[in-house]
Amino acid sequence: MALLEVRDLHVGFPVAGRMVEVVRGVTFSIEAGEALGLVGESGSGKSQTALAILRLLRHPGRVTRGSVRFEGRELTTASEAAMRSLRGSSLSIVFQDALSGLNPVFPIGTQLTDVIMAHRGLSRRAARDAAVEALGLVGIRDAAGRLGQYPHQFSGGMRQRVLIAMAVACRPKLLIADEPTTALDVTVQAQIVALLHDLRARLGLALLFITHNLDLMAEICDRAVVLYGGMMMEDAPVGALFAAPLQPYSRALLECVPRLGDRAGSLRPIEGASPVPGRLGPGCPFEPRCGVALDRCAAERPPEQRRGDHRVACWAAAS
Amino acid sequence: MSAALRSLLRRPAGAAGAAIVAAVALVALAAPLLAPHDPLALDLARKLRPPGPGHWLGTDQTGRDVLSRLIWGARPSLAVGLLAVVIGTLGGVTLGVTAAMARGWWEAVAMRGMDALASIPLLIWAIAIVGIIGVGPVPLGPFQLPNESKIVLLVGVLYMPPLARVAHGGALLEARADYVQARRLQGAGTLPIMLGDVLPNCLSPVVVQATLLIAVGIVVEASLSFVGLGVEPPAPSWGGMLADARRYIFSGEWWTYLFPGLAISITVIGFNLLGDALRDTLDPRKASGTVRVVA
Amino acid sequence: MWALLSRLLGSAAVLVAVSLVLFALIHANPVSPARVVLGNDASEEDIAQFDADNGLDRPVAEQYLAWASRSLRGEFGRSLVDDTSISRTIAQTMPVTVELVLWAFLLALVLAIPLGIVSALHEDRWVDHLARALATVGVSIPGFWLGLMLIAWGAVGLGWFPAGGYVPWTEGALPHLRSMVLPAMALGLYYVAIISRMTRSAVADVMMADHVRVSRAMGLGRGRIMVYILRNALSPIVTVAAMSFGYMFGWALIVEQVFTLPGMSRALLNAIFRRDYIVILDVVLIITAFFLAANIVADLLYRLLDPRIAE
Numbered sequence: 061m062a063l064l065e066v067r068d069l070h071v072g073f074p075v076a077g078r079m080v081e082v083v084r085g086v087t088f089s090i091e092a093g094e095a096l097g098l099v100g101e102s103g104s105g106k107s108q109t110a111l112a113i114l115r116l117l118r119h120p121g122r123v124t125r126g127s128v129r130f131e132g133r134e135l136t137t138a139s140e141a142a143m144r145s146l147r148g149s150s151l152s153i154v155f156q157d158a159l160s161g162l163n164p165v166f167p168i169g170t171q172l173t174d175v176i177m178a179h180r181g182l183s184r185r186a187a188r189d190a191a192v193e194a195l196g197l198v199g200i201r202d203a204a205g206r207l208g209q210y211p212h213q214f215s216g217g218m219r220q221r222v223l224i225a226m227a228v229a230c231r232p233k234l235l236i237a238d239e240p241t242t243a244l245d246v247t248v249q250a251q252i253v254a255l256l257h258d259l260r261a262r263l264g265l266a267l268l269f270i271t272h273n274l275d276l277m278a279e280i281c282d283r284a285v286v287l288y289g290g291m292m293m294e295d296a297p298v299g300a301l302f303a304a305p306l307q308p309y310s311r312a313l314l315e316c317v318p319r320l321g322d323r324a325g326s327l328r329p330i331e332g333a334s335p336v337p338g339r340l341g342p343g344c345p346f347e348p349r350c351g352v353a354l355d356r357c358a359a360e361r362p363p364e365q366r367r368g369d370h371r372v373a374c375w376a377a378a379s
Numbered sequence: 380m381s382a383a384l385r386s387l388l389r390r391p392a393g394a395a396g397a398a399i400v401a402a403v404a405l406v407a408l409a410a411p412l413l414a415p416h417d418p419l420a421l422d423l424a425r426k427l428r429p430p431g432p433g434h435w436l437g438t439d440q441t442g443r444d445v446l447s448r449l450i451w452g453a454r455p456s457l458a459v460g461l462l463a464v465v466i467g468t469l470g471g472v473t474l475g476v477t478a479a480m481a482r483g484w485w486e487a488v489a490m491r492g493m494d495a496l497a498s499i500p501l502l503i504w505a506i507a508i509v510g511i512i513g514v515g516p517v518p519l520g521p522f523q524l525p526n527e528s529k530i531v532l533l534v535g536v537l538y539m540p541p542l543a544r545v546a547h548g549g550a551l552l553e554a555r556a557d558y559v560q561a562r563r564l565q566g567a568g569t570l571p572i573m574l575g576d577v578l579p580n581c582l583s584p585v586v587v588q589a590t591l592l593i594a595v596g597i598v599v600e601a602s603l604s605f606v607g608l609g610v611e612p613p614a615p616s617w618g619g620m621l622a623d624a625r626r627y628i629f630s631g632e633w634w635t636y637l638f639p640g641l642a643i644s645i646t647v648i649g650f651n652l653l654g655d656a657l658r659d660t661l662d663p664r665k666a667s668g669t670v671r672v673v674a
Numbered sequence: 675m676w677a678l679l680s681r682l683l684g685s686a687a688v689l690v691a692v693s694l695v696l697f698a699l700i701h702a703n704p705v706s707p708a709r710v711v712l713g714n715d716a717s718e719e720d721i722a723q724f725d726a727d728n729g730l731d732r733p734v735a736e737q738y739l740a741w742a743s744r745s746l747r748g749e750f751g752r753s754l755v756d757d758t759s760i761s762r763t764i765a766q767t768m769p770v771t772v773e774l775v776l777w778a779f780l781l782a783l784v785l786a787i788p789l790g791i792v793s794a795l796h797e798d799r800w801v802d803h804l805a806r807a808l809a810t811v812g813v814s815i816p817g818f819w820l821g822l823m824l825i826a827w828g829a830v831g832l833g834w835f836p837a838g839g840y841v842p843w844t845e846g847a848l849p850h851l852r853s854m855v856l857p858a859m860a861l862g863l864y865y866v867a868i869i870s871r872m873t874r875s876a877v878a879d880v881m882m883a884d885h886v887r888v889s890r891a892m893g894l895g896r897g898r899i900m901v902y903i904l905r906n907a908l909s910p911i912v913t914v915a916a917m918s919f920g921y922m923f924g925w926a927l928i929v930e931q932v933f934t935l936p937g938m939s940r941a942l943l944n945a946i947f948r949r950d951y952i953v954i955l956d957v958v959l960i961i962t963a964f965f966l967a968a969n970i971v972a973d974l975l976y977r978l979l980d981p982r983i984a985e
Contacts, residue, residue, distance in 0.1 A: 116891055148892030155891070157884040164885070165905050165981055175892040210981040226892060392810075495688050500965040502924035507958040510946035511699050598816045602928045605818050606943060621819055625932075628826045629837070636826070640819035647814035655810070674921055 061132055062089035063266050064113070064234055069126035071105070071112045071290075079124060080338035082108045084290040086126075087364070090234065095260060095267040097281035097298070099274060099313070103334055105290035106270045110236050113268075114153060115143050130234070149179040152232035156239035158220035162211035168222050169207025172229060179230040194229035195222070197262075198255060217248035221255065228259055235259075236268040241276065253279055274317050278302065283369075286310050289335035289345025292364070295371040306372040309346040344375065352376045386660045393656025399649025407453035416444035418451040418615045427632050437634035439623060445634060448615035449642050455527055455610045456617055456646060460596035462531045464589045467538025472578075472585055474539065475546030479554055480573050490547060497540035501674055505599055508533045509608040516611075526611050527600060534599055538592050545588050549581025556580075583661035590654035594647045595674045601643050617643045681973055685966040690742075693959055697738050700951045706730075707754045710949040728754060745956070755950045763941050763953065764960065770840060771937035774930065775922045777854050778862035783915060786866045790873025790911075791904070797878055805870065812867025817925050821860035821932035828856050838934040861929045865918045872914040876907035909979040913972045920968030923961045 071083035083105040090096045098106045111117045113128050115135060128135040130151055135143065147153075155161055163171055172191035176182060182190060188207065195203035198221040211219055220240060227235060237256060241249035257280045260267050271277050277284060277298070284301050286293040286309065294307040305311045312330045332349035344350070347357040354375050362373045387393040406413060415435070422442030430437045436445040474493065478486040509529050517524040553559060559576050603609035604618030612619055617639040624635035708716070708724040716724075725731040729740060744751055750760035793805035829837035834852075841853040880886060880903045889899050927939035938957055945953035977983050 114891060116887065144893045144895065146893065147890070148894070153891045155884065155888060160884040161888045162885055163889070163902055163906065165979070166902070174894060174898060178892070178894050178898070212982045223888065226888075495684070495691070498685065498688050498966050498969055499692060500921060500924045500962060502921075503927065503958055503961045503965075506924075506927065506942065506946070507696065507954060508699070510942070510954050511696065511703065511951065513703070513705065513949070594814065601816055602818055602925075606928060606931050606939075608946070618818075621822060625822065628822060629830055633826070636819075636822050640816070640823065643819060644811075644815045647816070648810060651810055651814050 396652030466535025471542030479550035786869035794877035916972030
């Protein structure tokens with residue numbers, strides 16, 4: 061049994077009396093200890109998928125169909141109290157807003173110990189020790205001395221480390237990292253990715269790494285799920301995806317990534333406009349921009365096909 | 380602008396506010412046409428008549444028609460509210476925008492001056508100024524300005540700080556904007572940039588603030604007229620009518636004190652609704668309402 | 675610390691400037707105090723004698739300095755009109771005004787903050803719409819008319835409260851408190867509206883903040899998250915509340931008139947109608963000083979509450 065199983069997940073926001081779906085039937089799973097990349101451009105539904113897993117969708121958004129199972133337990137129908145005890149403990153998350161993710165008027169020590177006390181049933185003193193340990197784990201030196209400091213006394217990269225410490229302080233089995241590096245400098249980005257890689261090895265946690273950056277994803281993930289227009293396009297081991305992408309969108313995405321040794325000017329953006337949720341037809345969302353689209357691509361949703369450990373949703377790849 | 384206007388009127392609150400303000404303004408302008416009676420005409424045979432045919436909102440203690448006095452009373456209320464805001468806006472925007480453009484010592488002096496002015500409480504000072512100069516008309520050359528003009532001037536001056544601050548903040552942002560920098564590099568002078576680019580683009584929050592301040596001005600005028608320091612009797616004013624009506628609370632002539640209070644409250648609600656709706660349409664960053672007028 | 679010191683100095687400068695303006699206005703007035711006191715048919719000699727007795731024949735600058743040094747020592751001198759001690763007048767009237775403001779302020783806080791929080795927690799639900807509608811109406815009803823309507827309702831109609839007048843503590847706590855209920859409501863409603871709107875927008879802003887989403891994602895309990903939100907929303911609420919407190923002294927004067935309370939408005943309006951200039955000057959400066967003090971407290975609390983500025 062997989063650690064996390066997302067099956068036919070739909071997320072919708074009511075807009076002017078009708079449901080606009082931003083996630084439209086996404087299916088994937090993560091094994092214990094595995095690192096899965098969830099890749100797509102902004103608006104592909106990757107962050108909404110993460111929020112739906114944790115049931116943290118912004119009101120009035122909600123899961124309209126499908127199932128999320130964590131350790132075999134259904135989360136879409138679980139009680140709010142059950143979700144609360146899960147969040148931050150065995151199922152945790154790091155967001156992209158590193159600079160604004162910590163509460164500005166409380167010392168970081170208070171924020172860390174509050175999370176630890178909420179889940180681990182420790183006394184305040186023991187929770188303090190656990191907080192120091194968690195900060196040490198993410199590479200913050202002199203952790204005990206910094207517990208009393210406020211977020212504004214930390215740099216952006218350090219704040220993201222504190223947030224990661226908070227997320228792993230209760231030893232999660234799955235850590236969702238939702239674009240954890242976008243708000244940071246490039247050099248700091250690499251350090252944070254290295255830290256996540258290291259934590260995964262040391263704590264044995266599974267990772268759901270959400271990004272639009274294929275290179276970062278390739279650095280730490282075993283497998284990748286490509287999303288487009290709220291639908292799953294392709295699910296493959298990272299090596300296979302880079303070597304032989306089956307979906308035309310995945311191919312286009314890979315061609316966008318600048319590589320060392322590229323001739324200047326060889327960068328090719330994907331032609332056409334990004335999909336707008338709520339204005340998509342019944343077929344493949346990539347069809348309007350696809351170079352190899354068939355007649356039926358616009359009319360019918362492509363079926364998911366499995367080829368070994370490789371899944372793809374594409375009419376062209378099917379034929 | 381017409382798109383903003385349409386979006387304003389599509390909000391129920393905005394449409395209601397605009398309708399109230401338009402109606403009150405119309406009543407004030409057309410007072411001589413609308414008022415069924417002379418607001419000053421005494422009729423001692425018909426004093427304290429309850430609402431009924433002939434006097435739809437009743438008569439006061441000297442038999443004057445309450446409806447006619449209400450209609451004429453809209454004039455000093457709106458005049459004080461609007462003129463004070465005009466003074467405050469002209470002064471405040473000039474100071475705020477020039478301070479943002481000039482920076483340096485002028486900015487320091489102007490904005491510190493505004494800070495000092497902002498630490499003067501409005502109402503007590505309106506009372507004090509009228510109290511010291513004395514109640515009475517103000518001679519100005521061949522004209523006699525009414526007593527309220529003292530209130531207009533003082534309130535106008537004290538309205539400058541909040542308007543200067545929003546204008547200054549907006550102008551600072553605009554002056555740094557790329558298109559202004561580009562115009563500068565093209566060799567455009569400071570004055571054309573200030574009047575042509577910066578000023579029009581920093582007016583939205585000023586309009587919002589000014590609308591809300593009109594509401595405050597109306598209440599200040601009514602309060603001063605109520606204590607006998609505003610509009611001089613027998614000229615009709617809403618605050619003055621309430622002062623006359625005080626003693627009829629005990630004898631049950633409710634129309635004397637109900638309608639003038641409703642007139643003030645509805646007018647003020649109109650400006651407040653309009654101001655809030657303007658903020659929501661013109662200034663979405665502040666949509667949750669951090670610009671607040673306290674008085 | 676420096677910020678506080680500069681605020682104090684700035685406020686002192688404002689008080690000096692403001693007293694100079696008032697002094698200049700008084701002396702620019704064509705009606706001299708002697709004329710007011712002695713009447714129109716007083717002889718020139720009598721007037722000169724009056725001016726000499728009261729130091730009004732000396733240069734304006736000297737008069738100002740004499741007044742200022744007296745005021746700094748806390749002595750307000752004597753009324754020119756009836757020779758009563760201004761200090762005593764103020765000592766008699768100020769407690770009434772301060773008490774009225776305190777009750778109204780308390781009422782405003784107790785009603786406004788829960789209302790604002792409930793409103794923010796149920797954003798765009800009917801409670802919120804109701805609270806916002808009430809707030810719009812609340813900022814629009816002038817306190818003196820509300821006072822009249824409260825008298826009609828609570829005193830004339832129901833007979834629960836006195837229609838006006840001041841019952842001192844010495845005549846019993848209950849009658850005393852009863853005489854303050856309607857005035858406090860009349861003065862406080864506007865500030866209920868102001869503070870509840872500020873609370874609503876401050877709490878709603880914080881609820882949208884990223885760190886609140888993090889707290890939820892970390893599985894903190896509802897109570898703890900509420901503490902986090904309120905602590906963040908506190909600075910703007912406290913600032914507006916402290917500023918409101920300062921403004922209340924001005925409107926309290928009008929409300930006192932409605933309820934015929936013997937507060938500072940009585941001293942001030944008596945002085946105005948008798949052209950008792952020194953009393954006007956002193957009362958206005960005292961209320962301005964209250965207002966400045968409230969602003970300084972607002973600023974200070976804001977700094978204390980936000981660790982980013984506190985340093």
